[in-house]
Amino acid sequence: MPKTIRILAINPGSTSTKIALFHNEKEIFQETIRHSPAELKPYPKIIDQYIFRKETILKILDKKEINVRKLNAVVGRGGLLKPISGGTYIVNEKMVNDLKQGLYGEHASNLGGLLAFEISRNLDIPAFIVDPVVVDEMEPIAKISGTPEIERKSIFHALNQKAMARRAAGDLGKKYEEINVVVVHLGGGISVGAHKKGKVIDVNNALDGDGPFSPERSGGLPFGALMKMCYNGKYSYDELRRKLIGRGGLVAYLGTNDGREVKKRIDAGDEQAELIYKAMAYQVGKEIGSQCAVLKGDIDAIVLTGGLAYDNMFIDWIKEMVSFMAPVMVYPGEDELLALAHGALRVIIGGEKAKTYE
Ligand SMILES: Nc1ncnc2c1ncn2[C@@H]1O[C@H](COP(=O)(O)OP(=O)(O)O)[C@@H](O)[C@H]1O
Numbered sequence: 001m002p003k004t005i006r007i008l009a010i011n012p013g014s015t016s017t018k019i020a021l022f023h024n025e026k027e028i029f030q031e032t033i034r035h036s037p038a039e040l041k042p043y044p045k046i047i048d049q050y051i052f053r054k055e056t057i058l059k060i061l062d063k064k065e066i067n068v069r070k071l072n073a074v075v076g077r078g079g080l081l082k083p084i085s086g087g088t089y090i091v092n093e094k095m096v097n098d099l100k101q102g103l104y105g106e107h108a109s110n111l112g113g114l115l116a117f118e119i120s121r122n123l124d125i126p127a128f129i130v131d132p133v134v135v136d137e138m139e140p141i142a143k144i145s146g147t148p149e150i151e152r153k154s155i156f157h158a159l160n161q162k163a164m165a166r167r168a169a170g171d172l173g174k175k176y177e178e179i180n181v182v183v184v185h186l187g188g189g190i191s192v193g194a195h196k197k198g199k200v201i202d203v204n205n206a207l208d209g210d211g212p213f214s215p216e217r218s219g220g221l222p223f224g225a226l227m228k229m230c231y232n233g234k235y236s237y238d239e240l241r242r243k244l245i246g247r248g249g250l251v252a253y254l255g256t257n258d259g260r261e262v263k264k265r266i267d268a269g270d271e272q273a274e275l276i277y278k279a280m281a282y283q284v285g286k287e288i289g290s291q292c293a294v295l296k297g298d299i300d301a302i303v304l305t306g307g308l309a310y311d312n313m314f315i316d317w318i319k320e321m322v323s324f325m326a327p328v329m330v331y332p333g334e335d336e337l338l339a340l341a342h343g344a345l346r347v348i349i350g351g352e353k354a355k356t357y358e
Pocket residue numbers: 013014015016186187188189215257258259260263306307308309310311333334
């Protein structure tokens with residue numbers, strides 16, 4: 001085993017592609033390419049973005065003069081798979097097939113596993129995914145929806161929520177398994193999870209379920225009106241899905257998925273932008289209240305993270321609503337690339353056995 005393990009980490013998000021190179025835990029470089037809705041519009045399905053995202057990554061590696069032959073592993077953020085426990089998984093044929101077919105749904109992170117596999121395959125090195133978006137630790141009571149045919153699902157930013165909950169635990173002088181926290185990821189999608197002693201016992205489905213609207217998703221909707229929309233003859237299934245996921249939320253109201261652009265408009269006096277942005281913060285605040293109730297008020301902290309957490313105005317609106325319940329800790333951005341590298345290193349040099357996706 002070489003002394004320095006070189007790991008390429010790939011994180012395709014709904015609004016960005018992020019990659020980093022690590023030498024063991026040391027980050028050599030990190031780069032984020034943001035994607036506007038217009039740029040992604042030509043690709044009706046996530047899998048159609050495969051070549052575009054791959055070329056985005058290869059261009060960065062080329063620009064940074066990275067010799068991929070020296071890599072020891074590639075790790076990607078995954079993906080809509082069947083519900084599984086947290087941890088590091090080797091990317092195998094079964095996983096690749098499920099992701100390619102979008103058997104459990106479509107999300108940009110599906111491409112993480114696929115691209116890691118593609119790059120590693122030519123180099124004869126392993127590909128992994130870590131804490132995919134389908135990590136499921138929900139308690140049975142949280143899965144009951146009210147309609148027996150429909151089960152509430154755990155689809156969320158598991159990788160970053162867990163990484164930030166661990167960071168918060170460290171800052172509180174405790175272990176993740178010792179604390180209760182509500183963690184909010186404010187990204188292209190928004191997820192709000194109740195972490196009880198190291199397990200996410202309830203969380204909104206940030207993709208096509210419930211919870212707040214987000215930069216590009218509608219979030220939970222009043223179902224009577226939604227049913228009418230399904231049957232008004234205007235939309236096919238795929239069109240309506242794209243309208244609610246990808247072109248919902250801020251994109252639908254304001255034509256942009258970029259929090260910085262919205263902030264600029266508000267600073268220039270745009271009252272509609274302010275109302276919609278505030279409404280998104282309001283819905284996040286309400287969801288935090290629900291998850292605080294799930295934890296029965298026994299909460300060490302409320303943790304706010306993700307790209308929108310860089311915006312102090314947005315964060316202050318949320319704080320106004322929730323800081324009476326617990327201290328609010330803010331960690332802007334995400335630690336997903338490092339969390340991916342850690343997951344790979346735990347297997348390569350830490351003695352952990354990679355899990356197999358069956
Ligand atoms: N400084 C900032 N101020 C406001 N919004 C920001 C800032 N930086 C990033 N964002 C917003 O955060 C969102 C993306 O968050 P991120 O966690 O990177 O998402 P994802 O990984 O889901 O694509 C976008 O709406 C982006 O415009």
